[in-house]
Amino acid sequence: MRVATLILSATVAAAPLVLPPSASAQPAQVPQALTERLPESFAPLARRLLPSVVNIQTSQTLQAGGNRPDAPEMPQFPPGSPFEELFRDFMERMRPPGSRPGQPPRRQQSQGSGFIIDAGGIVVTNNHVIDGADEINVVLQDNTTLKAELVGVDQRTDLAVLRVKSDKPLPVVGxxxxxxxxxxxxxxxxxxxxxxxxxxxxxxxxxxxxxxxxxxxxxxxxxxxxxxxxxxxxxxxxxxxxxxxxxxxxxxxxxxxxxxxxxxxANLAKNIVAQLVDSGKVRRGWLGVNIQQVTDEIAESLGLQGHARGALVARAQEDGPAAKAGIQNGDVILSFNGHEVQEMRALPRIVAETKVGTAVPVTVWRNGKQETLQVTVAELPAEQQQAAAQAAPQQPRAGGAMALSGLGMKVAPLSAETRDRFSLKEDARGVVVTEVEPGSSAAERGLTAGDLIVEVQQNRVTTPQEVQEQIARLRRQNRPTALLLIENGQGQRFVPLRLAPEGKNGSPG
Missing domain, CATH: 2.40.10.10 (Trypsin-like serine proteases)
Known part of the structure; x- marks a missing residue:
């Protein structure tokens, strides 16, 4: 299966579901209160709403296959050169089917839907309906065609707002x-x-x-x-x-x-549409954290009471709103501005819908207890900087590395040699993983050579000995897992590792 955004395609007719009669079955009694709510017909409702729904027709100019700006050009050769005919034949063979030299650009047309929310001509639709269009027309129920002006779009939510001019007030819906x-x-x-x-x-x-x-x-x-x-x-x-x-x-x-x-x-769209109408752009709240899902094992490692929930802060971005308010790496955000955060993916939406500049309470789980901090929400930057992918690390050499018994990996201190071998940045910190044993606890969690261990159980580590000491301390406490903060070219993330008994690598037996 695939998720298809809707533009124009074929229809599929649905057959009614017919159940065979049963001699012994008795008709189910429907409560009277329920039958009173069942509409006999949607006709009156449809009649009232139809005039406010519009067809949206778009067109755009597409470069012909033989006229594409990115198409390779015919090399220039001296007149009579044998290469001239050779390359001409090659270019003909490589030309897309149906295209001809000098073929003019063609017009592509698409259709979608929208609805009027203001009698002055404000129309709401999807961004993908009008994306890339040179011309947009809105067709009313009476087949009146009005040229539309693009007011603004929001690609993150796939919303767009149009404006049309009419000599009479238009029917609206709310x-x-x-x-x-x-x-x-x-x-x-x-x-x-x-x-x-x-x-x-x-x-x-x-x-x-x-x-x-x-x-x-x-x-x-x-x-x-x-x-x-x-x-x-x-x-x-x-x-x-x-x-x-x-x-x-x-x-x-x-x-x-x-x-x-x-x-x-609608509750997500209302605020977006209102901002697009007012200013043509959208301002979103920003917290400045990299987060990940709290699994059962992570919750257990952190002593989080009850079920796994919230958003685990893998990194509070420097000088971001969260860091300024005191939110730290390893905190679990349980609520934001009074909204419970049951799943990680709910937090970005809650923050984005918060008015920029608002001071809100944020409840976090830290060191085995809840704390509430006040965070002033900033504006989401126009473009978030993405971590650049690093080159694939070379195969490590085990010299100088320390084996972490029961975890199935070896680690080494940062040095000029390890920085060069694993293409690590100069400002990298922590302890570098030099080898991961197949089938081990570390391998199952996706750790690879070149990853950096920054923290163990929310304690910073800078040497292999410190990592070993933290693991030994957890074993003395009979802790089943160790929570490691791992950093690589994709950023930081927390990884819970099962603590197999010393001398075993944790692989299935």
Whole structure:
């Protein structure tokens, strides 16, 4: 299966589910309160909402295959040179099928959906619907076509805002409270699937809080209302006629609807859309931490009471808001501004939605107890610096390395030799891993030669002896795991290692 963003594709018809009758089965009694909520028809609701949903038509100029700017040019040779004909034949063979020399650029057209939220002509849709478009047109229910101006986009949430000019007020719909939508609630999807404008489908909320790896703030509403390509950017309504989601993606092996669609929740979209309307850009809160998931083993290593939860701070970025407030590497963030952090992936979204400049309480787990700190949220930088990947380390030599019994690896102090051998930076700190035994506890956790051990059980280490002493101390305390802070070309992360008895490497027997 794949997650397909919706633009334009084929449709898949869904067959009704028919259950065979049973002689002994008795009809289930439906509570009266429930039957009163079941709509006899969605017609009145659809009639009211349809005028506010629009088709979005885009076009862009594509360079012809033989006219691409990045296509190789014919080398210049002296007139009559034998190489001239040779290279001409080669270029002809390499030309993409169907392309001709001098072929003019062509226009590509796409379609999607959107909805009007302001009578003055503000339209909301998906960013991928209009991405790269040279021209955008909005088609109303009465087939009036209006040229659209792009107000702003937010690629992180796949949202875009357009503006159209009309000689009369346009019909609008409003955002509802998506947090109040429950699994099982009725919903309507209206849009422009495969160019069939004004199509209405119904279904229920199938699930909440879905992560489909579309971006850093995934919190999708899942629905079984039929959504196909072309529905992208269209609204998902509740039975009150409020927009609770923006249809964005489907999971499908064929490209058509199989009843697994995803919508951006309205409560996430509201703030983004408001900022785009006001300034054409989005300002997000920023904490300045690198985080990772708290596993059961990490929770056990840290003595975290109850179940594994929160976001483990692998690194508090220097001069970032978190570091300035006293948040440290190894802290587990349990709550942020009153919001419980049950999973790591929830924290970036909570922080991003916090107003820049706001001072908020942050509860962390540190040294076996909870502490609350005040953090002033800063603005997320426009471009986060990415750690540069290091060259693959050369095969190590064991000379001077110390074996860590029971962990299946050898470590050595930082020196000119080890820095050169593993391409380590001059400001690197800690103890370098020089060898990892296959099948060992270290190997199972993904440690490799060239990794740096920066901390053991949240205590900094600078020599192999200090690492060994920390491991021995944990064994004396009968601790089942050791929590190591590991640094490599991809950044820092905490790794819990099972402490096998000394003399064994921890591999299965």
């Amino acid at each position: 955002f509802g409270d998506s947090d109040s939508a429950e699994v099982g609630d009725w919903v309507l999807a209206i849009g422009n699937p495969l160019g069939f404008g004004g199509s209405v489908t119904s279904g229920i909320v199938s699930a909440r809080g879905r992560n489909i790896n579309a971006g850093p703030y995934d919190d999708f509403i899942q629905t079984d209302a039929a959504i196909n390509r072309g529905n992208s950017g269209g609204p998902l309504f509740n039975t009150k006629g409020e927009v609770i989601g923006i249809n964005t993606a489907i999971v499908s092996p064929s490209g058509g609807s199989i009843g697994i669609g995803f919508a951006i929740p």
